[in-house]
Amino acid sequence: xxxxxxxxxxxxxxxxxxxxxxxxxxxxxxxxxxxxxxxxxxxxxxxxxxxxxxxxxxxxxxxxxxxxxxxxxxxxxxxxxxxxxxxxxxxxxxxxxxxxxxxxxxxxxxxxxxxxxxxxxxxxxxxxxxxxxxxxxxxxxxxxxxxxxxxxxxxxxxxxxxxxxxxxxxxxxxxxxxxxxxxxxxxxxxxxxxxxxxxxxxxxxxxxx
Numbered sequence: 001x002x003x004x005x006x007x008x009x010x011x012x013x014x015x016x017x018x019x020x021x022x023x024x025x026x027x028x029x030x031x032x033x034x035x036x037x038x039x040x041x042x043x044x045x046x047x048x049x050x051x052x053x054x055x056x057x058x059x060x061x062x063x064x065x066x067x068x069x070x071x072x073x074x075x076x077x078x079x080x081x082x083x084x085x086x087x088x089x090x091x092x093x094x095x096x097x098x099x100x101x102x103x104x105x106x107x108x109x110x111x112x113x114x115x116x117x118x119x120x121x122x123x124x125x126x127x128x129x130x131x132x133x134x135x136x137x138x139x140x141x142x143x144x145x146x147x148x149x150x151x152x153x154x155x156x157x158x159x160x161x162x163x164x165x166x167x168x169x170x171x172x173x174x175x176x177x178x179x180x181x182x183x184x185x186x187x188x189x190x191x192x193x194x195x196x197x198x199x200x201x202x203x204x205x206x207x208x209x
Contacts, residue, residue, distance in 0.1 A: 009032060010033070016039050018036060020073075021065065025074040034096060035109050035113075038093040042095075044066050047061075047077050057082070057084075059081065064078075080094070083103070083106075123144070129144070154167055165188065
């Protein structure tokens with residue numbers, strides 16, 4: 001959090017692991033806004049709360065931190081919102097300094113962050129991106145673009161050749177057949193996936209980890 005250059009009027013959405021009140025207060029002083037999930041052991045005192053609440057908003061209150069150390073790090077008041085998610089049958093508690101938007105807007109902002117999490121999960125599962133080889137924006141864009149192009153080409157092969165194999169199997173077979181001139185249909189017909197797994201496994205477990 002300390003490495004981020006915060007911009008005025010921007011929104012920053014964090015999971016509950018990012019509960020540094022020193023950094024959250026820096027966001028507040030920058031003139032930007034944060035939404036972060038609260039931890040269960042948070043100590044605070046109520047200043048005021050709203051009585052008329054929209055559907056699925058369990059509470060919406062203005063609070064101040066009561067812990068000695070945390071109060072020094074964030075001396076001003078902020079909002080605490082409890083939200084019930086019907087889809088997952090779960091309750092979420094959010095902290096935010098955005099007092100000008102509705103409680104439902106706060107919950108929706110956090111949902112947008114979760115969509116980003118799901119996107120990264122999809123990247124790891126389907127595009128096989130375990131880590132980024134470069135740290136610049138251009139390097140990340142190139143790596144993701146190449147991975148997406150590869151994924152689309154494999155999907156086209158699956159569709160055109162009417163393959164019953166999974167995308168994972170197709171990728172593994174292609175990865176060990178890059179210099180093979182065998183036509184694709186014949187290649188997939190003659191290749192046993194168990195043979196592929198044996199070729200991909202090292203002779204000694206952990207040798208190349």
